[in-house]
Amino acid sequence: MTLSEAGALELDAADPGHRELFDVPPAQGGKYPEVAYFAGNSLGLRPKATRTELLEDLDAWAALGVEGHLDAARPWLPYHELLTGPAARLVGALPSETVVMNSLTVNLHLLMVSFYRPTRSRHRIVIEDAAFPSDSYAVRSQVRFHGYDPEDAVIRLRPRPGEDSLRTADVVEQLGGDVALVLLGGVNYLTGELMDIPTITKAGHLAGAVVGWDLAHAAGNVPLSLHDWDVDFAAWCSYKYLNAGPGALAGAFVHERHLGADMPRFEGWWSTEASTRFEMRPEARPPATADAWQVSNPPIFSMSPVRTSLELFDKVGIDVLRERSLRLTGCLSELLTGFEVITPADPARRGAQLSVRVPGGAGALSRRLRFEYGVIADAREPDVLRLAPVPLYSTYHDCWRAAAALTEVMD
Numbered sequence: 001m002t003l004s005e006a007g008a009l010e011l012d013a014a015d016p017g018h019r020e021l022f023d024v025p026p027a028q029g030g031k032y033p034e035v036a037y038f039a040g041n042s043l044g045l046r047p048k049a050t051r052t053e054l055l056e057d058l059d060a061w062a063a064l065g066v067e068g069h070l071d072a073a074r075p076w077l078p079y080h081e082l083l084t085g086p087a088a089r090l091v092g093a094l095p096s097e098t099v100v101m102n103s104l105t106v107n108l109h110l111l112m113v114s115f116y117r118p119t120r121s122r123h124r125i126v127i128e129d130a131a132f133p134s135d136s137y138a139v140r141s142q143v144r145f146h147g148y149d150p151e152d153a154v155i156r157l158r159p160r161p162g163e164d165s166l167r168t169a170d171v172v173e174q175l176g177g178d179v180a181l182v183l184l185g186g187v188n189y190l191t192g193e194l195m196d197i198p199t200i201t202k203a204g205h206l207a208g209a210v211v212g213w214d215l216a217h218a219a220g221n222v223p224l225s226l227h228d229w230d231v232d233f234a235a236w237c238s239y240k241y242l243n244a245g246p247g248a249l250a251g252a253f254v255h256e257r258h259l260g261a262d263m264p265r266f267e268g269w270w271s272t273e274a275s276t277r278f279e280m281r282p283e284a285r286p287p288a289t290a291d292a293w294q295v296s297n298p299p300i301f302s303m304s305p306v307r308t309s310l311e312l313f314d315k316v317g318i319d320v321l322r323e324r325s326l327r328l329t330g331c332l333s334e335l336l337t338g339f340e341v342i343t344p345a346d347p348a349r350r351g352a353q354l355s356v357r358v359p360g361g362a363g364a365l366s367r368r369l370r371f372e373y374g375v376i377a378d379a380r381e382p383d384v385l386r387l388a389p390v391p392l393y394s395t396y397h398d399c400w401r402a403a404a405a406l407t408e409v410m411d
């Protein structure tokens with residue numbers, strides 16, 4: 001290990017993040033009062049403002065009852081619109097293309113209702129073999145719903161033997177004329193590989209497929225340009241890098257090209273245009289925006305932490321965060337020299353996460369890190385430890401602590 005503890009502290013003084021805006025949990029072991037938190041790719045830490053602002057929204061209910069729909073300081077009826085602009089800027093979309101609603105897998109299903117339209121000759125869905133299980137279950141159930149066999153219809157992309165990540169050219173080669181939908185993770189949850197979203201999207205379109213992206217590990221982690229990249233649809237959750245709390249509401253993107261188009265969609269009273277919603281008509285009049293994919297009225301107290309968090313990202317800016325992320329993850333990467341890191345070494349092909357292959361018993365290892373060193377890392381059994389230095393609140397000293405603890409434990 002080349003960087004000393006004093007050196008790490010110097011780097012922190014020169015390149016501070018925004019740790020002071022977050023509640024960092026106390027450590028349950030080791031010699032430092034706070035944890036070194038590397039699980040922000042799983043559940044981000046709570047911004048301090050979240051508590052205050054959630055209580056404000058909650059108290060509006062106490063003070064106003066039903067009148068809060070219009071009279072609350074942040075009125076509930078148009079509340080979701082407060083999130084649209086910041087969410088759109090975060091993923092490189094137009095506000096009309098973006099909506100915050102439901103949870104991630106639910107959004108994937110609602111979007112596949114519109115965008116997975118299989119025919120006999122074109123009914124396959126391409127995912128990564130290392131896709132997050134929920135995505136795998138979702139596409140398999142969609143395939144069955146349409147009367148096809150998931151064993152035949154779902155193509156799972158595997159890295160070459162001896163390799164851990166997917167090569168873009170290999171992905172592109174799999175996109176044949178029988179593919180109806182390409183649905184990949186923008187950043188893979190396990191390996192931390194950042195996919196070449198524009199190239200794969202273009203190749204998918206050339207093959208005649210619809211291309212959607214699961215951005216669970218990409219949103220708030222890397223800059224995105226969903227509109228310019230011509231992505232058909234995307235969805236992401238808000239509890240990982242977006243720090244909006246466990247099970248927080250998710251985001252959805254539908255490209256402008258598809259807005260207002262006549263396509264199948266599951267609708268409810270929030271799918272209809274806001275201006276005539278309360279005329280209580282029997283038929284919906286969906287707006288030509290992503291709001292048309294909403295179904296139910298939004299849960300305000302779940303939306304509140306997402307709004308607080310998105311406003312923070314808006315203030316700091318994802319490009320600035322990415323710059324610090326490159327420095328921080330680069331530092332951790334250097335500190336982990338000698339360990340088997342399965343995440344691509346090229347910073348352009350990864351976000352904030354480094355996945356380390358350990359000899360086995362990743363769970364036991366992560367418990368030792370937590371209780372003996374106060375380092376929180378995520379274990380994927382049997383042998384992957386995931387470490388995400390989060391540019392908003394992680395420090396160089398955290399990176400030093402993680403590497404020092406890992407080195408000690410592995411010895």
Ligand SMILES: *Cc1c(COP(=O)(O)O)cnc(C)c1O
Pocket residue numbers: 103104105106131132134135185189214216217237
């Ligand atoms: C975290 C994650 C999920 C979780 O799905 P929920 O519907 O939010 O429970 C799904 N897919 C991917 C790729 C994820 O990383």
